[in-house]
Amino acid sequence: MRIERGTLADLATGAAFLGSGGGGDPYYGRLMAEAGLARHGAVELLPLDALDDDALVVPLGWIGAPTVSVEKLPGGQETVAGLRKLEALLGRRVEAVLPIEIGGGNGLAPLAAAARLGLPLVDADGMGRAFPESQMAIFNIRGVAACPAVMTDAGGTTVTIEHSDNLAHERIARAVSVAMGGIAHMAEYPLSGREAKAHAIGGSVSAAIAVGAAIRAARQAGGDPFAALYAALRASRLYPFAGELFDGKIIDVERETRGGFSLGRVQLEGFGGEGTMVLEFQNENLVARRDGDTVAMVPDLITVMDRETAESITTERLKYGQRVKVVGAAAPAMLREARAMAFVGPDAFGLGEPYRPIEMLNGWTAT
Amino acid sequence: MRIERGTLADLATGAAFLGSGGGGDPYYGRLMAEAGLARHGAVELLPLDALDDDALVVPLGWIGAPTVSVEKLPGGQETVAGLRKLEALLGRRVEAVLPIEIGGGNGLAPLAAAARLGLPLVDADGMGRAFPESQMAIFNIRGVAACPAVMTDAGGTTVTIEHSDNLAHERIARAVSVAMGGIAHMAEYPLSGREAKAHAIGGSVSAAIAVGAAIRAARQAGGDPFAALYAALRASRLYPFAGELFDGKIIDVERETRGGFSLGRVQLEGFGGEGTMVLEFQNENLVARRDGDTVAMVPDLITVMDRETAESITTERLKYGQRVKVVGAAAPAMLREARAMAFVGPDAFGLGEPYRPIEMLNGWTAT
Numbered sequence: 024m025r026i027e028r029g030t031l032a033d034l035a036t037g038a039a040f041l042g043s044g045g046g047g048d049p050y051y052g053r054l055m056a057e058a059g060l061a062r063h064g065a066v067e068l069l070p071l072d073a074l075d076d077d078a079l080v081v082p083l084g085w086i087g088a089p090t091v092s093v094e095k096l097p098g099g100q101e102t103v104a105g106l107r108k109l110e111a112l113l114g115r116r117v118e119a120v121l122p123i124e125i126g127g128g129n130g131l132a133p134l135a136a137a138a139r140l141g142l143p144l145v146d147a148d149g150m151g152r153a154f155p156e157s158q159m160a161i162f163n164i165r166g167v168a169a170c171p172a173v174m175t176d177a178g179g180t181t182v183t184i185e186h187s188d189n190l191a192h193e194r195i196a197r198a199v200s201v202a203m204g205g206i207a208h209m210a211e212y213p214l215s216g217r218e219a220k221a222h223a224i225g226g227s228v229s230a231a232i233a234v235g236a237a238i239r240a241a242r243q244a245g246g247d248p249f250a251a252l253y254a255a256l257r258a259s260r261l262y263p264f265a266g267e268l269f270d271g272k273i274i275d276v277e278r279e280t281r282g283g284f285s286l287g288r289v290q291l292e293g294f295g296g297e298g299t300m301v302l303e304f305q306n307e308n309l310v311a312r313r314d315g316d317t318v319a320m321v322p323d324l325i326t327v328m329d330r331e332t333a334e335s336i337t338t339e340r341l342k343y344g345q346r347v348k349v350v351g352a353a354a355p356a357m358l359r360e361a362r363a364m365a366f367v368g369p370d371a372f373g374l375g376e377p378y379r380p381i382e383m384l385n386g387w388t389a390t
Numbered sequence: 391m392r393i394e395r396g397t398l399a400d401l402a403t404g405a406a407f408l409g410s411g412g413g414g415d416p417y418y419g420r421l422m423a424e425a426g427l428a429r430h431g432a433v434e435l436l437p438l439d440a441l442d443d444d445a446l447v448v449p450l451g452w453i454g455a456p457t458v459s460v461e462k463l464p465g466g467q468e469t470v471a472g473l474r475k476l477e478a479l480l481g482r483r484v485e486a487v488l489p490i491e492i493g494g495g496n497g498l499a500p501l502a503a504a505a506r507l508g509l510p511l512v513d514a515d516g517m518g519r520a521f522p523e524s525q526m527a528i529f530n531i532r533g534v535a536a537c538p539a540v541m542t543d544a545g546g547t548t549v550t551i552e553h554s555d556n557l558a559h560e561r562i563a564r565a566v567s568v569a570m571g572g573i574a575h576m577a578e579y580p581l582s583g584r585e586a587k588a589h590a591i592g593g594s595v596s597a598a599i600a601v602g603a604a605i606r607a608a609r610q611a612g613g614d615p616f617a618a619l620y621a622a623l624r625a626s627r628l629y630p631f632a633g634e635l636f637d638g639k640i641i642d643v644e645r646e647t648r649g650g651f652s653l654g655r656v657q658l659e660g661f662g663g664e665g666t667m668v669l670e671f672q673n674e675n676l677v678a679r680r681d682g683d684t685v686a687m688v689p690d691l692i693t694v695m696d697r698e699t700a701e702s703i704t705t706e707r708l709k710y711g712q713r714v715k716v717v718g719a720a721a722p723a724m725l726r727e728a729r730a731m732a733f734v735g736p737d738a739f740g741l742g743e744p745y746r747p748i749e750m751l752n753g754w755t756a757t
Contacts (some may be wrong), residue, residue, distance in 0.1 A: 180559075185547070187678070191570075
């Protein structure tokens with residue numbers, strides 16, 4: 024499969040949903056990808072198992088507070104500069120790239136550089152959704168080193184982090200992204216093809232495209248985009264359960280930026296005053312409680328969508344009065360393993376309750 | 391001249407005075423230098439004009455809040471790791487090192503690595519005293535690039551900053567030092583021998599040793615260490631005016647740590663209640679006002695010293711009740727040029743008054 028310019032809108036729609044409220048606005052990622060593909064042609068989407076064991080494969084993405092990226096458009100040279108620096112450091116060529124997270128703008132982040140450098144995009148990512156911190160990547164959960172990592176900014180500055188453990192790497196990278204003006208590009212967790220096949224979350228790029236295509240087709244046919252979304256998620260096998268958690272309007276949003284993160288809480292009310300839902304977020308939506316009962320929590324996906332258009336609404340764009348559906352989906356199985364819970368489960372975000380799968384909380388059955 | 395273990399006490403005493411209240415406590419710098427010299431032998435002190443034009447010469451130092459270094463002793467491998475990384479990056483060997491600032495602990499920072507690697511120490515530095523920020527180095531004032539720069543910490547992490555302008559470099563390096571736990575080692579402003587000869591502040595290492603030796607000799611002979619200090623500073627030609635600004639006791643100290651800096655204000659009272667002095671500091675002492683009149687300001691040196699022992703007291707060790715002399719000295723001429731004022735003059739610290747030389751403010755005459 025090749026990713027053409029015509030594929031980008033679907034990929035952006037799917038990545039926005041998989042962002043679970045975070046990962047940055049896909050709009051700018053799409054603009055950059057469109058410019059890259061227009062100039063350099065389509066990008067090959069490589070199945071994960073087609074990678075050579077010895078290939079050098081590099082996850083890419085932007086790091087920073089998502090609210091910044093709305094105002095400060097990256098320059099586009101950052102990705103190429105970061106890959107070139109990593110190649111110089113490792114003494115070999117990069118053979119394929121993938122998004123560090125499929126959710127949000129980062130789902131499209133590697134495309135412009137892949138087009139320009141003629142590199143394939145691996146059909147996989149490091150999070151299966153979006154998460155706020157680098158050490159929440161499956162590669163860290165599985166013990167892969169984040170370093171050497173290369174950060175670049177629109178001004179041409181390059182910061183290389185080496186010989187750091189993954190937690191110190193996240194702390195340093197976060198501080199550098201703030202010093203770089205709030206957003207920076209990062210190439211991290213350089214992988215062998217063997218490591219990528221063992222640890223990357225395979226099929227997530229094509230799942231995002233399928234999700235976007237399903238929503239688009241339902242809109243065009245005058246059908247129900249939500250039914251199409253749930254069917255596409257289940258069909259992907261990566262997100263085997265999906266459904267509606269709530270239908271209503273937003274009656275309150277609290278939000279603050281702290282330590283480079285966007286933190287907050289959203290309240291919704293059912294139409295006719297029936298029922299309530301409360302969402303808590305840290306860049307991404309972390310937990311959904313309906314009438315006081317938890318109905319979804321990390322690492323499962325929680326996305327707020329416009330109830331008419333099925334457009335995903337990132338946490339920084341949530342507003343009083345929006346009429347929305349809250350949609351949930353089961354996280355990829357690799358994120359639900361016991362070893363993943365310390366990094367991406369409710370305890371990792373201080374939620375104070377044990378993880379329970381979304382399908383159990385909602386009585387959803389496999390199709 | 392060679393720097394032997396026996397020279398280190400004098401160098402530390404002189405560096406403490408030239409720190410102008412900052413630059414970190416020389417005690418740990420001296421410990422590390424002693425361990426390095428004990429194991430690897432003496433270090434050659436190379437006159438600035440003996441450098442080959444094409445030599446690679448690297449200024450070294452620690453960056454971070456000085457209060458941290460009191461509690462967190464660096465490991466000692468950081469300097470060697472940073473130099474090795476810089477060599478790999480530039481594809482050539484480092485031929486000599488120098489302190490980025492002669493004042494405080496950084497005046498001794500390069501010695502352990504110089505001993506271990508068999509490198510000479512250049513008799514020069516980048517500040518002629520201590521300053522709180524990297525862009526206050528004479529190399530930045532003269533337009534030399536700070537990058538590539540390499541930061542290292544006790545855990546082995548290496549952060550390389552490239553292609554950055556000098557202000558962004560300072561901002562990134564400051565953020566990284568905080569993320570590294572409050573203190574990090576940095577190799578920055580890599581110089582050719584030609585650049586070092588044109589821009590480094592020559593003679594400052596030997597001036598620090600001479601200052602320390604003069605104070606020690608006066609103490610041993612039962613003489614006046616302050617008179618010896620003033621004579622040694624004037625004899626160095628680098629600090630052509632020096633003298634007492636105030637004699638009294640500390641009656642108040644206000645201090646806060648903000649943005650990685652130690653900021654504050656000290657009040658002194660003359661014995662018998664005669665006269666007052668107020669000092670303001672940002673890591674280093676910035677301005678001295680006697681009975682409301684400014685008598686010294688940056689870049690001139692202001693150091694608080696124990697009035698019995700002539701030990702220099704860093705700003706983080708100032709305490710109510712200390713009986714002290716406040717000593718001032720003219721800054722090296724390169725720091726008083728018009729182009730230097732925007733970086734190290736009173737405006738650079740927001741003092742809101744034009745620079746006036748310390749010898750004019752106090753009516754001191756050349757000897």
